[in-house]
Amino acid sequence: MSTQKRSERPEKITTQTVVEMKRNGEKISMLTAYDYTMAGIIDGAGVEVILVGDSASNVMAGHDTTIPMTMDHMIYHTSCVVRGVERALVIADLPFMSYQVTAKEALISAGRMMKEAGAHAVKLEGGKSICSTVQRIVDAGIPVMGHLGLTPQSIYKFGTYKVRAKEEQEADQLLEDAKALEEAGVFSIVLEKIPADLAKKVTDSVSVPTIGIGAGRQCDGQVLVIHDMLGLNKDFSPRFLRRYEDLHSKMTDAVTHYIKDVKSGDFPNVDEQYS
Numbered sequence: 574m575s576t577q578k579r580s581e582r583p584e585k586i587t588t589q590t591v592v593e594m595k596r597n598g599e600k601i602s603m604l605t606a607y608d609y610t611m612a613g614i615i616d617g618a619g620v621e622v623i624l625v626g627d628s629a630s631n632v633m634a635g636h637d638t639t640i641p642m643t644m645d646h647m648i649y650h651t652s653c654v655v656r657g658v659e660r661a662l663v664i665a666d667l668p669f670m671s672y673q674v675t676a677k678e679a680l681i682s683a684g685r686m687m688k689e690a691g692a693h694a695v696k697l698e699g700g701k702s703i704c705s706t707v708q709r710i711v712d713a714g715i716p717v718m719g720h721l722g723l724t725p726q727s728i729y730k731f732g733t734y735k736v737r738a739k740e741e742q743e744a745d746q747l748l749e750d751a752k753a754l755e756e757a758g759v760f761s762i763v764l765e766k767i768p769a770d771l772a773k774k775v776t777d778s779v780s781v782p783t784i785g786i787g788a789g790r791q792c793d794g795q796v797l798v799i800h801d802m803l804g805l806n807k808d809f810s811p812r813f814l815r816r817y818e819d820l821h822s823k824m825t826d827a828v829t830h831y832i833k834d835v836k837s838g839d840f841p842n843v844d845e846q847y848s
């Protein structure tokens with residue numbers, strides 16, 4: 574039985590809301606969603622920010638990486654989520670190769686996410702090299718969230734999902750990237766799988782909120798993939814993941830029970846049929 578209450582803020586969450594939350598020292602909760610039903614549950618529980626992650630490539634489509642995700646699939650998932658949400662800020666990941674080639678293509682992709690899917694903001698991966706693109710999108714009136722550290726769309730460049738920016742030079746670069754993103758106009762930055770001390774330094778150095786995943790407790794907010802935190806994924810167990818449920822076992826038990834009842838003739842009973 575869920576006893577979780579909506580947080581005190583009844584009104585719609587905006588990008589300004591999350592920036593204010595950082596200023597007030599109020600932590601920001603963010604989770605992913607990819608469909609209408611899940612988005613409705615997460616929004617109803619009171620999460621401030623819902624990310625339609627390109628991790629849909631993994632958890633929805635069964636790919637090993639986020640590379641195959643397309644604009645059309647992201648627009649489909651985002652439109653489903655938007656229909657399920659009343660209050661949360663809905664951010665959509667721009668998928669691999671929808672924003673890297675030219676700023677013009679990036680702006681077209683971001684615009685489609687707003688117009689065709691109803692997203693409230695977009696997220697893209699990268700530091701200084703993507704800042705002129707970020708500026709173009711923000712200038713067009715579309716809020717942008719940055720993403721630094723472990724950037725899964727660059728997995729073939731790095732080769733591993735190991736913790737990033739452990740070396741001083743890479744850490745300094747990441748801090749510069751965060752400042753450059755703020756300068757370019759992002760309203761928030763995801764920090765993925767970097768040392769907690771570096772995440773704190775970045776968080777103290779920018780005025781926009783940092784949202785961590787595997788980046789320690791000093792970030793302004795936290796994000797997890799919903800399937801991971803509900804325990805739907807048996808084969809994904811990084812150190813940063815806290816499982817709040819074991820839905821894989823619970824769902825397996827429910828389905829097993831159903832099979833048993835069908836086979837034994839227990840389901841349906843007389844109350845579950847029509848005369």
Ligand SMILES: Nc1nc(=O)c2c([nH]1)NC[C@@H]1CN(c3ccc(C(=O)N[C@@H](CCC(=O)O)C(=O)O)cc3)CN21
Nearest residue numbers: 628631632639725733734735798801806809810811812
């Ligand atoms: N289900 C899911 N959850 C996520 O958090 C997620 C996705 N998919 N897909 C896109 C990216 C990829 N992410 C990842 C991927 C791997 C690790 C990771 O820690 N992997 C290994 C360690 C690998 C290594 O050390 O080389 C692990 O411990 O599971 C972390 C985040 C985060 N995102």
Ligand SMILES: CC(C)C(=O)C(=O)O
Nearest residue numbers: 605626627628666763
């Ligand atoms: C892990 C989060 C930050 C993400 O980018 C995704 O779900 O795609």
Ligand SMILES: [Mg+2]
Nearest residue numbers: 626627628666
């Ligand atoms: Mg992503």
